[in-house]
Amino acid sequence: MAHPSTTDHRTVGAAARLLGVTTRTLHHWDTIGLVSPSERTLAGYRLYTAADLARAHRVLVYRELGVALDEIGALLDAPATDALDTLRRQRDELGARIDRLERMAEAVDRMIEARESGILLSAEDQIAIFGGDWQPAWVEQAREQWGDTPQWAQYAERAATRSAEDWQRITAETEALHADLAAACRSGVLPGDPRADALAERHRASLATYFDCTHAMHVCLGRRYVSEPGYVAYYDAIAPGLTAWLREVIDANARAHGIDPATATWE
Structure with missing residues (x-):
């Protein structure tokens, strides 16, 4: 395997800083197979590629929307039609949540x-x-x-x-x-x-x-x-x-x- 360029790949710590998460979070995502670093250095250190980081950004988006981690992996890997169905369902849930929050804001x-x-x-x-x-x-x-x-x-x-x-x-x-x-x-x-x-x-x-x-x-x-x-x-x-x-x-x-x-x- 060729030695990866340090400008194109990120260590766990660098990736965590870029994504705004902890290294513990990235280790957890790796353990559950949600986002795993694709490359290694000659010394054996794991490195995140641009594609890995793009997937991690998508995880953050779905997590912000309230999608559970165990559903995010399936959503990322699902065919386009299934992904759209999931997103539409999530949009309906967000709409209901927004309505509840608006009522709570009015009460406050x-x-x-x-x-x-x-x-x-x-x-x-x-x-x-x-x-x-x-x-x-x-x-x-x-x-x-x-x-x-x-x-x-x-x-x-x-x-x-x-x-x-x-x-x-x-x-x-x-x-x-x-x-x-x-x-x-x-x-x-x-x-x-x-x-x-x-x-x-x-x-x-x-x-x-x-x-x-x-x-x-x-x-x-x-x-x-x-x-x-x-x-x-x-x-x-x-x-x-x-x-x-x-x-x-x-x-x-x-x-x-x-x-x-x-x-x-x-x-």
């Missing part, structure tokens, strides 16, 4: 928007759904206050999947809950009464629409309701004295679930 975009804005509704739609007293700026204020908490992350994740119809349903459920809370407060239902406990659980469940709310967290929110003028005005507008009554109902329900309201902390 919605998640980003939800993290930034808090709700994926225009200001007009928010007012139409939540009522004329609703102020879209409240969502931004909430993000500034809670944006770095796990609860805001949960809220954003759930908001990212909700449509205007979902928010309308949630709003209707909240209004029904408020009406029942007001009726119980006016009729003198005492904290700790089973009816009051049931309403406390409904109220906690309504919060869980946005983030997971434990009984201890519920107590902490009840404290805020009576200490912040905005909450007092909100609940007392539904029924006079509702804010203080609701806080007592929340505390009594928490005690029934083993939580001491005096020592409860945000978990």
